[in-house]
Amino acid sequence: MVIYMDNAATSYPKPEEVVAAMNYFFNEIGGNPGRSGHRLSLRSGEVVYDTRDALAQLFNIEDPLQIVFTLNATMAINMALSGLLKPGDHVITSTLEHNSTARPLRYLEGTGVELTRIECPAPNFQLDLDQLEQSICKNTRLISILHGSNVVGTVFPLEEVGKIARKHGIYLMVDAAQTAGAYPIDVQKAGIHLLAFTGHKGLFGPQGTGGLYVNPELKLDSLYRGGTGSRSEEDRQPEFMPDSLESGTPNAMGLAGLGAGVKYILREGLPKIREKEIELTNHLIKGLNSIDGVIIIGEEKAENRMPLVSFVMEGVTPSMVGEFLDERYDIMTRVGLHCSPWAHQSMGTFPEGTVRISLSYLNTPSQLDTLLQALYELSREEVRL
Ligand SMILES: Cc1ncc(COP(=O)(O)O)c(C=O)c1O
Incomplete structure (x- = not known):
């Protein structure tokens, strides 16, 4: 029997109810959520909403509709960074970041966004909070950091970073790819404006699921636009969440599995x-x-x-x-x-x-x-x- 110890890449095996929920969706529901008026479409929509609701409970998010579903954390991070940052803005990040943050930031640097990377020195590779605060300048718009490192396992002190962000009136974006489902995250307590998570690691969902929480104070430009099942008579993207950022048919069967994974975590x-x-x-x-x-x-x-x-x-x-x-x-x-x-x-x-x-x-x-x-x-x- 295989012994699987690569859970930071993707968790395996999944709890039985995750597989059961996906099977049930596939065999008994199958409809496109929020698109049609028939009962299978409505049930599919309920499954998707239920998953949003379970995630909102897990992260202490007041309104589940502030969660946008994505394919993974990478897509969520790109949506957040490109949807928020403009040439001339300054962003602070850490040297422990995954390429899903490093590469979009490097790209944005080429468009005129300024970037500062905070060292995380040996032996513990912890974020240097003094250096972080000293790096804030007039045009700093965002602190973008991971929560838990996929390389050394360091966990950054989100509440401390949140306090610094609040004190200076800047936004805090957190990549929770490694910690969601394994570590407590409270977006309100930590003052998180943007929380990117992936569904297929600690949350025990399948690959192809993830999401972005967007604080209602923030309005992101969308990377893409299209069908939402809402306001179909209009050729402009709806402005309300999550439809403003969530177009196209979602991975409803995957979200059925993710919902079961999150409920498993809430129960345990x-x-x-x-x-x-x-x-x-x-x-x-x-x-x-x-x-x-x-x-x-x-x-x-x-x-x-x-x-x-x-x-x-x-x-x-x-x-x-x-x-x-x-x-x-x-x-x-x-x-x-x-x-x-x-x-x-x-x-x-x-x-x-x-x-x-x-x-x-x-x-x-x-x-x-x-x-x-x-x-x-x-x-x-x-x-x-
Ligand atoms: C810290 C961190 N951020 C982001 C990601 C990207 O996650 P995904 O591949 O699900 O987009 C990973 C994946 O390993 C990660 O460890």
């Missing part, structure tokens, strides 16, 4: 999920520290990080470690740069990257024991590739 409760993930991460860190030649990157306290650990192994490249685990032990991990070249440049692990073990609530201690045994064997000279 984030404290219980977090507690189990901390236990697993502690087990992993302790085990890795006992293997000769393994060097863990970043924060060693499981309480202060995501349930993912990056490491390098002396004398073996990350890709060799990944190949060994896959071929000999059926263990799936991710090796390399994890779509985050900035992070590896500042961590000193560029260009080979690291081996990343990323866990979910559904992993078990015995799977970790198998992984640790495999790494122990690899650390012995004679079995090296």
Whole structure:
């Protein structure tokens, strides 16, 4: 049996009810949400709304209609950055960002947007809040940061950053791709104006789901326009949310699965999920520290990080470690740069990257024991590739 430890790329397996909800949608509903007046279209619309509602509960969003569904976090981040920033605006970000933020920002820099990257220094790779505040200038419009790092597992202090943003009257955009469903996020408490999330990682939905929360104070320019099922008599895009930003047939079957994933999380409760993930991460860190030649990157306290650990192994490249685990032990991990070249440049692990073990609530201690045994064997000279 395969042991899956690449949950930061996408979570697998999913809770049974996610698969059941998608099956039910496919077999019993099938209609296009909000388009037609017949009952299958109406039921499909209810499924989509229900998912919006569950997400609003999870993130403490007052009005579920302020959530726009997208295909993934990347699309949500692009919608937010390109929909908000104009030439002459200044944006502050961090060196830990994923390419889904780094690349749109680099592109926007070419159109005249100014960009400042805040270093996240070793050993903990935490955001330097003093440097962040000192970087704010007259034309700063936005702080755009991730919540949890997909490379080193660092979790940024959103409420502290939110306070700084509020004090200076600027917007805060958060990429919650790694933390949604695994870490508490309260958009009101943290003062988040834009929250991008993906459905297929911690929220246990299928691939092809994600979204963007837009604070009602903000109006974004849409990247695309089209059919919404509302105001069909008009050839102009509706101005109300979510239709102003959400055109075309959504992934309703995927959203049925996402809704089931979010309800699973709400039922289990984030404290219980977090507690189990901390236990697993502690087990992993302790085990890795006992293997000769393994060097863990970043924060060693499981309480202060995501349930993912990056490491390098002396004398073996990350890709060799990944190949060994896959071929000999059926263990799936991710090796390399994890779509985050900035992070590896500042961590000193560029260009080979690291081996990343990323866990979910559904992993078990015995799977970790198998992984640790495999790494122990690899650390012995004679079995090296
Ligand atoms: C921090 C972070 N942001 C954004 C993304 C992009 O997510 P998606 O591929 O679902 O758009 C990822 C995916 O790994 C990520 O880890």
